[in-house]
Amino acid sequence: xxxxxxxxxxxxxxxxxxxxxxxxxxxxxxxQSEPWDVKQLLVWIQRNLLKERPELxxxxxxxxPGILVLINDADWELMGELDYQLQDQDNVxxxxxxxxG
Amino acid sequence: xxxxxxxxxxxxxxxxxxxxSKKCVKCKEGTAAVVIRAGxxxxxxxxxxxxxxxxxxxxxxxxxxxxxxxxxxxxxGGPSSCSMLSQVQEGLxxxxxxxxxxxxxxxxxxxxxxxxxxxxDRRRMVAELQAVFKATGFxxxxxPLEQVLDLPSSVVxxxxxxxERAAGAYKVAVGHFIQSxxxxxxxxxxxxxxxxxxxxxxxxxxxxxxxxxxxxxxxxLLNTLRQHLxxxxxxxxxxxxxMLGDNCTRLAVKLLTSISLGRGAQLxxxxxxxxxxxxxxxxxxxxxxxxxxxxxxxxxxFCVPSVFIPSLDTKTADKSxxxxxxxxxxxxxxxxxxxxVSTIYRTSEKLQTCKSSSTADHCDRCLLCMCALDTAVExxxxxxxxxxxxxxxxxxxxxxxxxxxxxxxxxxxxxESTAATGQCCSSGGGEDCGKxxxxxxxxxxxxxxxxxxxxxxxxxxxxxTIRDMSxxxxxxxxxxxxxxxxxxxxxxxxxxxxxxxxxxDEGD
Numbered sequence: 001x002x003x004x005x006x007x008x009x010x011x012x013x014x015x016x017x018x019x020x021x022x023x024x025x026x027x028x029x030x031x032q033s034e035p036w037d038v039k040q041l042l043v044w045i046q047r048n049l050l051k052e053r054p055e056l057x058x059x060x061x062x063x064x065p066g067i068l069v070l071i072n073d074a075d076w077e078l079m080g081e082l083d084y085q086l087q088d089q090d091n092v093x094x095x096x097x098x099x100x101g
Numbered sequence: 102x103x104x105x106x107x108x109x110x111x112x113x114x115x116x117x118x119x120x121x122s123k124k125c126v127k128c129k130e131g132t133a134a135v136v137i138r139a140g141x142x143x144x145x146x147x148x149x150x151x152x153x154x155x156x157x158x159x160x161x162x163x164x165x166x167x168x169x170x171x172x173x174x175x176x177x178g179g180p181s182s183c184s185m186l187s188q189v190q191e192g193l194x195x196x197x198x199x200x201x202x203x204x205x206x207x208x209x210x211x212x213x214x215x216x217x218x219x220x221x222d223r224r225r226m227v228a229e230l231q232a233v234f235k236a237t238g239f240x241x242x243x244x245p246l247e248q249v250l251d252l253p254s255s256v257v258x259x260x261x262x263x264x265e266r267a268a269g270a271y272k273v274a275v276g277h278f279i280q281s282x283x284x285x286x287x288x289x290x291x292x293x294x295x296x297x298x299x300x301x302x303x304x305x306x307x308x309x310x311x312x313x314x315x316x317x318x319x320x321x322l323l324n325t326l327r328q329h330l331x332x333x334x335x336x337x338x339x340x341x342x343x344m345l346g347d348n349c350t351r352l353a354v355k356l357l358t359s360i361s362l363g364r365g366a367q368l369x370x371x372x373x374x375x376x377x378x379x380x381x382x383x384x385x386x387x388x389x390x391x392x393x394x395x396x397x398x399x400x401x402x403f404c405v406p407s408v409f410i411p412s413l414d415t416k417t418a419d420k421s422x423x424x425x426x427x428x429x430x431x432x433x434x435x436x437x438x439x440x441x442v443s444t445i446y447r448t449s450e451k452l453q454t455c456k457s458s459s460t461a462d463h464c465d466r467c468l469l470c471m472c473a474l475d476t477a478v479e480x481x482x483x484x485x486x487x488x489x490x491x492x493x494x495x496x497x498x499x500x501x502x503x504x505x506x507x508x509x510x511x512x513x514x515x516x517e518s519t520a521a522t523g524q525c526c527s528s529g530g531g532e533d534c535g536k537x538x539x540x541x542x543x544x545x546x547x548x549x550x551x552x553x554x555x556x557x558x559x560x561x562x563x564x565x566t567i568r569d570m571s572x573x574x575x576x577x578x579x580x581x582x583x584x585x586x587x588x589x590x591x592x593x594x595x596x597x598x599x600x601x602x603x604x605x606d607e608g609d
Contacts, residue, residue: 013180013397014409017416053416065436066428068397075398077136078123095401097180097350097393099428100415 005029005036005086009045010093014101015067020051029086038069039082041092057094066098127151135398138439145402152391152399156188157199159390164271165375165383166342168202168278172385173340174239175331176209178230182346183407184396185388189344190237202278203342207234207241208334210327214247214303215310216413229408242334247302249330250309254583256333257468309575310413316422318569320413321362325469325563326577328384335382347372347386350393350431353445358427364562366475369452378471392442467560468584469567475560484561555584 009025016023029036029044039061046054057064062082069076070093071084086092123142125131131144143151160166174189176182192201209230213223227243234241313319335343347355352372359371370376376384388396400407414422419429435441465474478484555573556564567573573581594601 012401012409014411014415016409017411055418056416066393066432068394070398070401073402074132074134075136075142078133078142093401095397097397098432099351099354099424100412100417101409 003088004031005088005090007041007086007089008091009049010091011095012093013067013096014098015057015094015096017101018052018057019049025049036086037082038071038076038084038086038092041086042082063094064098066096068095068097069093070095134402135395137392137395148399149403152395153188153191155390156185156387157192157201159374159387160192160201163374163385165385166201166203167271167274169274170203170342171338171340172203172205172342172344173331173335173338174205174207174344175346176207176230176234177346178209178226178408178410179346180396180400180405180407181348181351181388181391181393183233184391184400184405185344185346186233186237187403187405188387202275205239206338206340207237207239208331208343209234209241209243210330211243211245212323212327212412213410214245214298214306215323215326216411216415217307218411226408226410233406233408242338244330244334245298246326246330247298247306249326250302250305250577252329252333252577252579254579254586256329256336256579257471257583258586305575309577312571312575313566314569314571316413316417317362317424318566320422320424321562321566322570323413325566329579332379332382341382343382343384345384345386346388348388348391348393348396349446350435350442352386352389352449353442354424354428354431356445356449357431358424359562361423361427362562363565364470364472364560367470367472367560367562368449370472372449373452378466389446467563468555468558468580468587469563470560472560476557476564554588555581558584558587 006026006028009027011019011023011025019025029041042058042061042063046058050057055064057067059065063069069081070091071079072091073093076084123133125133125144125147126141127143127147131146133142134145135148136142137148137151166172174182174186176186186207189201189205192199193205195201209227211223211227213226218226231241231243310319310323313322331343335341356368356372359365359368364371370378372386372389374386374389376386378384399405414425417425420426431441431445465477466472467474476484556567559567
């Protein structure tokens with residue numbers, strides 16, 4: 001049983017439009033049997049935060065190509081992408097590089 | 102290798118995920134923070150150095166910005182152009198031998214009216230950007246897109262071409278500049294407050310954009326109008342170069358989009374480093390070596406401010422326009438094949454415009470995009486075939502059939518004659534040629550005389566855009582009046598053609 005994880009989410013480059021224009025979110029992920037990884041985080045975001053047009057944010061079980069992910073200010077490719085296990089107080093940033101957000 | 106029964110049993114393996122503790126490939130010490138190309142991870146410090154060096158390198162390589170020259174930075178508020186602004190700032194703050202030596206100014210074109218933003222939203226965004234611009238200390242101009250409606254027709258007319266600079270001129274200019282120690286060249290600080298926008302002009306701009314029936318045409322039209330306004334601002338404010346913030350991901354998308362839009366002939370100018378289609382104003386794209394990812398990371402890590410402004414394609418689906426679809430195609434491919442963008446982009450580097458277009462007569466340029474016309478092709482071409490079939494299918498009205506007949510003659514060898522044929526009634530706009538004022542009894546085709554005449558002045562791709570518009574009358578006055586001028590001129594040439602000695606060397 002993993003303890004609840006408090007994380008800080010940030011959306012930029014137009015991605016925030018899908019979240020009612022709110023750029024920063026402080027939230028606590030509830031405790032669950034297995035530790036939280038980014039893949040589960042995306043599902044959680046889609047269920048609880050995303051306000052509209054989910055296909056513009058997630059595709060398959062990853063983010064839509066063109067949206068960059070930074071974990072604690074480093075490229076998520078260095079952190080293991082979807083398999084990265086979230087730690088308490090982690091900072092996850094999503095930046096859209098697509099034209100028009 | 103090439104057997105009939107090739108077997109690829111081994112499944113494709115995903116690239117190994119680098120471990121968290123990976124070090125920077127450059128200094129081998131710092132903890133990696135950014136992966137730029139597949140496998141090359143940089144630490145913060147090395148990434149910054151690399152990024153800054155690249156900007157200087159690209160300017161140094163092309164040598165188009167002369168010392169002391171006034172250069173207008175076109176900043177849209179997006180990450181790329183804001184990053185360009187911060188690189189120019191960085192370059193000007195360097196010590197003597199590395200310092201950039203041109204004089205920058207900033208222009209921001211407020212497209213809120215065309216996109217349908219509320220007045221309050223536009224004010225807020227302009228204010229946000231003004232704060233960014235003020236912090237740079239450069240002169241800046243905030244221009245609402247509505248001003249495009251009041252441009253003079255000189256924007257799309259022939260511009261005097263500046264005398265060619267010799268190959269060694271750059272070194273000489275630098276030498277002069279160093280001797281004079283840059284004295285007398287100071288940045289004059291000026292700020293032009295955004296002009297008040299009349300509600301009526303916002304309305305007519307919206308009608309203009311709205312008259313294009315597809316998002317593809319709307320985006321294309323908006324690009325054209327924006328570019329005209331940029332060039333006009335540069336001319337009136339005395340700038341000779343305009344820097345655009347297109348990054349390499351953007352350009353790769355633009356390249357494929359351009360091909361799909363039928364702009365193959367204009368690719369080199371649309372995506373190259375420097376673009377001289379306006380002759381006296383040169384458009385430069387210094388960000389074309391950076392990928393969108395690099396820029397986003399740099400902006401994030403080094404706190405480069407940018408303002409998100411919604412555009413026409415914000416929150417639209419992938420298939421809403423050709424531009425959007427191409428972008429999603431490229432970014433998706435890029436996700437699995439990280440060299441996609443760079444491969445496309447390298448192709449664009451190798452493209453060159455053929456020599457003739459730079460020396461061609463100005464009348465042979467497209468009225469909208471100002472590129473050399475690609476419609477002067479031989480009879481047995483796909484383009485002419487499309488025209489004929491279109492004419493035949495439209496030939497319902499009796500007047501239109503008469504217009505279709507001369508089309509079958511081997512006339513359209515040069516654009517002038519194409520213009521004349523399509524023009525059976527273009528004097529309908531009636532100026533001084535004294536014929537049929539008001540276009541009485543001319544073509545009754547659905548598009549109307551204006552449209553037919555106008556299209557003959559456009560390149561293939563711009564014709565397609567205009568075809569998607571419900572009415573050309575909504576086009577800004579400067580375009581329509583220049584169109585009439587060109588039509589009168591070609592008509593006159595047609596009339597006196599018997600007396601001309603030689604097609605080649607007549608002086609207008």
